[in-house]
Amino acid sequence: MTQTAHPDSVLIIDFGSQVTQLIGRRVREAGVYCEIIPFQSAEEAFHRMKPKAIIFSGGPASVLDQGSPRAPQVAFDSGLPILAICYGQQTLATQLGGKVEGGHAREFGRADVEILKDSPLFEGFWEVGKKYPVWMSHGDRVTVAPEGFEIIGTSENAPFAICVNEAKRYYTTMFHPEVVHTPDGAKLLSNFVHKIAGIKGDWSMSAYRARAVEAIREQVGDKRVICALSGGVDSSVAALLIHEAVGEQLTCILVDHGLMRKNEAADVVAMFREHYNLHLIHVDAVDRFVGELEGVSDPETKRKIIGRLFIEVFEDEAKKLGGAEFLAQGTLYPDVIESVSFTGGPSVTIKSHHNVGGLPERMNMQLVEPLRELFKDEVRVLGRELGLPESFIGRHPFPGPGLAIRCPGGITRDKLEILREADAIYLDEIRKAGLYDKIWQAFAVLLPVQTVGVMGDGRTYEFVCALRAVTSVDGMTADFYHYDMNFLGRAATRIINEVRGINRVVYDVTSKPPGTIEWE
Ligand SMILES: Nc1ncnc2c1ncn2[C@@H]1O[C@H](COP(=O)(O)OP(=O)(O)OP(=O)(O)O)[C@@H](O)[C@H]1O
Ligand SMILES: O=c1[nH]c(=O)c2[nH+]cn([C@@H]3O[C@H](COP(=O)(O)O)[C@@H](O)[C@H]3O)c2[nH]1
Ligand SMILES: NC(=O)CC[C@H](N)C(=O)O
């Protein structure tokens, strides 16, 4: 979304660290605009962005390896302040004539850094002669600093814990200031962008909104955009931004595939019609999806059928509109990071996430992704900024393939109905207990297992319903939610009493890993 130069920006050069995204986050929290760019395209981005400061991230490679990543020369020629973290420190040292060695004691986790000399980097919170906790994760280390550098902080296994050239404004740390395990790290990054680079810090979500709108206008011109709108917070916020940018040129398409939560499609349509004056097409594709899914039990086959049908429905709708040049998506930063990782490498497919990403190629469309630099909680802040009702902002994520992947075994219309009812009761109980916002995602699963029960003196032989609730930050890892047993008892009783077809309820106590959040 960032075609134009921002007057006060920070260029974060990504060497592939798992936590690079957190650097961006901290910089934004300090009120400064930034972009994270893979090292391969950093030079190009530098000329486009005209940043006021540069940060080098950590990374999995060793600078001692042939062909390992380097920072572009322009970073050093620019005269800009540089903060270089971990791998960034190692490549900076190597590129400026210092030395890096492997084979020393590796260091993962907490370390204590002792401050040897004052610096604007930690002015206001770290004092000479004292020790402070930081988080390290490295095998290699700098053993000879480049000329003009001095060590101002040291730790047991990282003699060059903080090594700087104040004259040039080059600051390098062996530890990671961006992670929460370095308690003062955010302040350190804030000092770098404010005190050292002299950037004001007047960037905010409302500034993000204004720039995003401007960038969308520039990208889209007077062409037509379609937006796949699920009512999830990501696609809702993307749709509102694009609507603000190009108004009438936007058409949103909500596909009711019969796999949504109870009343979901109607609620989403009602909310958008009530609050916003945008084109919204509500496609009733229930028979098309459920018709093809009936009897299908293999999880990957279900996902592939759903992915294909989504494409077909969008193709049909775009045709009816006379074609569309752009497809909008609510892609977030965590969705992007996996595709730009330097190490890449073959990884196994655990499950094929339904993703409209396959659409544009097949349909000859360009992508509009105004949220690709944000995290989910930042998207929520932006949603509030745009006036999206709170009931939409705080919603639990809901997967594109919906209830189909919560109904292990063969899908039938009856099973989908039973599951939809159980899920609605479960969520209702969660809301009543005031737990909805404490849980990251909660849902019911209908197991393809029938068990014997007794109700009203009669024998029953009905399905088992499993309840799931997890806490998580980004969905990549998760812990099961620790309910009070009374709550579970209440939810189970209501589901068994009110839903015909279920006579037993169990709770899933599996974390991710080794489980995944969804059952398929
Ligand atoms: N029923 C649907 N109709 C139209 N588009 C959909 C539907 N389900 C999913 N999509 C599209 O697929 C994208 C990916 O879904 P995903 O669930 O990751 O995001 P979301 O629904 O916007 O937000 P959330 O993660 O909070 O559910 C959505 O942003 C939306 O563009
Ligand atoms: O849009 C989506 N399309 C999918 O195909 C899909 N599969 C899982 N999910 C959601 O992703 C998060 C992690 O889920 P898993 O642990 O099951 O992989 C959880 O939030 C899941 O609900 C999906 N979202
Ligand atoms: N976290 C990092 O950036 C690690 C850098 C380098 N791979 C090392 O092991 O030292």
Ligand SMILES: [Mg+2]
């Ligand atoms: Mg969703």
